[in-house]
Amino acid sequence: xxxxxxxxxxxxxxxxxxxxxxxxxxxxxxxxxxxxxxxxxxxxxxxxxxxxxxxxxxxxxxxxxxxxxxxxxxxxxxxxxxxxxxxxxxxxxxxxxxxxxxxxxxxxxxxxxxxxxxxxxxxxxxxxxxxxxxxxxxxxxx
Numbered sequence: 001x002x003x004x005x006x007x008x009x010x011x012x013x014x015x016x017x018x019x020x021x022x023x024x025x026x027x028x029x030x031x032x033x034x035x036x037x038x039x040x041x042x043x044x045x046x047x048x049x050x051x052x053x054x055x056x057x058x059x060x061x062x063x064x065x066x067x068x069x070x071x072x073x074x075x076x077x078x079x080x081x082x083x084x085x086x087x088x089x090x091x092x093x094x095x096x097x098x099x100x101x102x103x104x105x106x107x108x109x110x111x112x113x114x115x116x117x118x119x120x121x122x123x124x125x126x127x128x129x130x131x132x133x134x135x136x137x138x139x140x141x142x
Contacts, residue, residue, distance in 0.1 A: 001067055004111040009068035011104050012059050017073045018097060019056040023049055025077040025093065029086040032079070041083055044137070045090075048130060055123055062116060087138055094131040098124055 001009075030045035060070035078089050101124045108117040 002111065004107070005066060005113075008104070008107045008111045008113060008116070009063055009066050011100070011107050012063050012066075013068065013071040015097075015100055015104060016056055016059040016063065017071050017075055018093075018100065019052050019059060020074040021077060022052040022093060022097070023056065024074055025090065026052065028077060028079060029090065032081055032086065033083055034081065035083060037083060041086070044133075045086075048090075051126055051130070055126070058119065058123070062119070066113070066116075084138070084141055087134055087141075091131065091134040091138065094127055094134060097127045098131065101127065 026045045026048045030042045030049075033041040033045070063070045080086055080089065101120050105117050105120050105124075108114070108120060
């Protein structure tokens with residue numbers, strides 16, 4: 001295994017752990033929402049879970065296909081009972097994810113894994129949509 005491929009696999013495992021973290025975060029936040037916007041926020045958080053699980057599936061399968069072993073680590077999440085803080089935490093996670101995937105695009109290209117690069121570009125599109133949705137929710141939040 002080349003150094004560039006190992007670097008890519010290690011990075012994909014970092015991304016996989018973050019996707020697992022996102023699933024747990026969104027599930028937890030959906031349960032913790034409160035107040036007059038509870039149902040809307042619960043629905044919003046719940047609708048993100050299938051996308052994040054799909055990303056995790058892609059990453060785990062790709063790691064194996066490239067010769068690695070997928071992580072089963074789930075980093076801790078920041079818990080809060082404040083709806084706005086939940087959204088702020090989710091926004092930060094989405095921004096971080098886009099930055100990680102952008103680095104991973106470069107690593108995939110360096111490893112000669114152009115198909116992985118293209119697939120990661122699709123993940124960037126998904127995560128950018130999530131980021132933009134959260135930004136719009138927070139835009140006029142008082």
